[in-house]
Amino acid sequence: MQQLLKEARNCKFCEKHLPLGAKPIVNATKNSKIVLISQAPGRIVHQTGVAWNDQSGKKLREWLGVNENTFYQPNNFAILPMGFCYPGKAKTGDAPPRKECAPMWHNTILSELKNIELTILIGAYATNYYLPDDLNLTQKVKAYRDFLPNYWCLPHPSPVNRFWRTKNPWFEEEVVPKLQNRIRDIIA
Template sequence: MQDLLSEIRDCKICSEYLPLGARPIIEASKNSKIVLISQAPGRVVHNSGIAWNDQSGIKLREWLGVDDEVFYNPDNFAILPMGFCYPGKAKTGDAPPRKECAPTWHDKVWDHLKKAELKILIGSYASNYYLDASKKLTEKVGAFEEYLPEYWPVPHPSPVNRFWRIKNPWFEEEIVPKLQIKIKEILS
């Protein structure tokens, strides 16, 4: 597993297209219990080199009901983005993750994550890659039980996505508490 992580962290497949260059962000261990499949690191995370070390990460840890110590233990959570490097800015938020990463690396990572009990799909890029892309994210999030026990789709916790959360208060009121119970069961 460590060799694979080193290989991914040294990846330069799409570096010519990245505004800040390649700095692949991934965390995992062969003992990871939960896999967080997300979009791509933002600029703040690119600069620090620490996954989810930004406002989105604060909100995600709140949703999961865990503190930094639990979250950053790779035996608890593997962090597997759709794109491993910061893709640059778009009109609103960041650009989409590079399309090379997931097909190149995800299957190789899955070969090592035999103890993973749950894959949390964060945002539309992850849920469209692993689930039915014809369904809207809101529909998938509301029907999360259909995807259990393997997957649990959630919206992206980015501050840019705050309007989705305002429009869909049921997510934090009804679904987040159920997600926290599931996380606690898996980690205990």
């Protein structure tokens, strides 16, 4: 597993398309219990090299009900974005993750994770890749029970999504407490 992660972290396949160059952010152990599949690292994460080391990560940890020590313990959480590198800026937020990354790396890495109890799909890119796309993200988040026990869908915790959270108060009122209970059961 460590050799595989080393290869992934040294990947330069799409470097010429990345504004800040390749700096893959991925983390796991064979004993990881929960996989976090999200969009791609942001600029701050690219600079620090620490996944979810930004405001989105702060909100995600709040939703999961875990502190930083628990979150950054790879036996608890594997971090496997759709794109391992920062893709650059778009008009609103970051650009989409590079399309090459997930097909190139996900199946190989996921096949090495033997103790996964839950895969959390964060945002539209992850949910559309792993689940049928006949539902939009809001519908998938609302229907989270339909994807259990394997998957749990979340909106992206970015501050840019604050309007989505305002329009959908049921998410933090009803879904987040159930997610926190599930996380607590898994990592207890």
